[in-house]
Amino acid sequence: MPLKNTNIVSAAQTKFGALEGVSLREMFSEAVDKATIGAGIPKKDIQAAFIGTFIPEMLVHQGHTAPLLLDYAGLRGLPATRHEAACASGATALRAAIMAIESGMYDTVLVAGAEKMTSVTTNKATEALAAAADDEFESSIGLTFPGVFGIAAVAHMQKYGTTEEDMARVAVKAHKNASTNPLAQFQKEITLEKALTPRYIAWPLKLFDCSPISDGAAALVVTSNEKAKEYTDLPVKIVGSGQASASMNLCERSELASFPASVSAGKAAYNMAGMTAKDMDFAIVHDCFTIAELIATEDLGLFKPGEAAKAVAEGVTALDGDRPVNPMGGLKAVGHPVGATGVKQIVVGYRELLGDAGPNQVPKHDKCIVHNFGGTGASCVVTIMRRGDA
């Protein structure tokens, strides 16, 4: 049964990038201000907050982020919980908010995510990120995330004949889309030749196959139907939400060219929404690495297994294609401040659905799917949204 009572009535993000001199709490406050007073929603209307941060403990020696960040955003005192599922943290915060609204316990809540990553060296950040994998069996013996997705890429290459060029095309598209997105970390187009520069991070993944280390924050106001009317004539409805987990260890997986949690979470979301992949006008997927975008669009049934690369090459996933994917530039070019990402993806979906994406507007924008993915794919949350009048 589709969700009946959950609306997004505002959505905002900060610029993503290396935000020198801007602290975690400052970024968070900026996103919350934009999503509340910036959208004409008084802060006093907010009843509770659901906050995604991944690993501020290791990046800025700060746990217990929910009350702290909320306080700095001018919302002291509200119920506030931090939700963590590695890179899917933001979407798990949204899911908690959905349940809060659907339970009738709250009418108007804040969902926000943030991460300050450039506070430490790249090596320290890599070590912190590695905490999202299994420390006893994988990360402690040297497997970091470029390695994890390098393994997935190799599996996909072997099974489907995917090439380094196929992956590079995903990067080219991401940079092209981000070139007109003023909130993106990278706003420069790149050529296929540049994307293929052999600066290998973890073979076959090269520099341009990897999303960057970023700072940033994003926020949403989520309400019941009744409350939504007070703020807007045109909310975005969340109609489906699915979540699944999987073994953290890759060694426990029987298949490496697909992520079982994406498949399960996608099915759950489609079932709840009463829709199929065919109904989706565009998609926002978790492209932490270029190969991840290819696999996600296959796992969600947007393309058949092994056919995503062809769709990219033919322009199907381009901004003006039949099935745009990551129309504003994705994690790859917009940046990936981990806790913010899952919320920022919803911000993108919201703007696109409402026709408010400027030069990045997709042509058809009634319904979309959003895919947020954690760690080695051990967590996945899929959200299906439609424009209120669609």
Place this chain on the structure above:
Amino acid sequence: MPLKNTNIVSAAQTKFGALEGVSLREMFSEAVDKATIGAGIPKKDIQAAFIGTFIPEMLVHQGHTAPLLLDYAGLRGLPATRHEAACASGATALRAAIMAIESGMYDTVLVAGAEKMTSVTTNKATEALAAAADDEFESSIGLTFPGVFGIAAVAHMQKYGTTEEDMARVAVKAHKNASTNPLAQFQKEITLEKALTPRYIAWPLKLFDCSPISDGAAALVVTSNEKAKEYTDLPVKIVGSGQASASMNLCERSELASFPASVSAGKAAYNMAGMTAKDMDFAIVHDCFTIAELIATEDLGLFKPGEAAKAVAEGVTALDGDRPVNPMGGLKAVGHPVGATGVKQIVVGYRELLGDAGPNQVPKHDKCIVHNFGGTGASCVVTIMRRGDA
């Protein structure tokens, strides 16, 4: 309006203490096994999991704990999110589960909490715990948690004339109750003289005023009314749940002898349950330090401000008193594996309400209040439960 559809149908914990050679995932699995198959509930009935861990990132270099722990507990694939609010992490996981059930999205879910703390030195654990306070303004300049609660103790002493002996009596009661609790870290009674041993940790708090560093896990199965009938004739009903936050900084508080988040969360829970402090037969409060128990019972309205110490001295809060507090020994003597604590408190409430607490059974056990508290009191969750037939 009281919650109408949320039941606890099983509850279990591991032994708390320095569990040498037992890893985080092993403890977690033990608690889950006890709460599921140990209670006749097939694991396949569980539809989603809500997991509290505080800071495994710094204690065992492991983030993204929800899917990892769930996998090891034989529940691979389920939706699983980690909830964190410092020492209140466990209760925020329960709150998310309440919303999941009340929203109708799930019928049967797992709530579990765990922490492995003895994996690091006491200094490292103290540094990790300090991440629950404000790093920019307090913890980075040397304020650790014994200091925070030492400040609260001084404020309470100044305002109400509370003495070191008053606090020591809380420790004596805790150890007495834990002496008959085989799952407690400390199972030895202590004399008032011993509790007053002047081994100051942060004046006026001495060694016996402080809860220990512990390992442990706890788990609950939470269901809808319909499902509860399949498992038991006598569930425990959750009728009220309140959560609040406060400034993280003590310097932003106008009052230090009371915690505003406890007051607000308590009021919210009483309101929802349609009950008052007078209705509570016994209480389980967050006694991370002895002073915290005194203040919590005042903040929840169980005693008037400044009168909790007298109640303790007169035996009112003893196991056989009129208003037992922490009948199985509390954090102080049972131990405080941070992420597990909020769930373990519910386990205690469940057992007491069902008359299943053996030598630690309180005489009157229809309704109880449970108070879980995070960091400097910047988070608080209060839960009100009653026996299904009460």
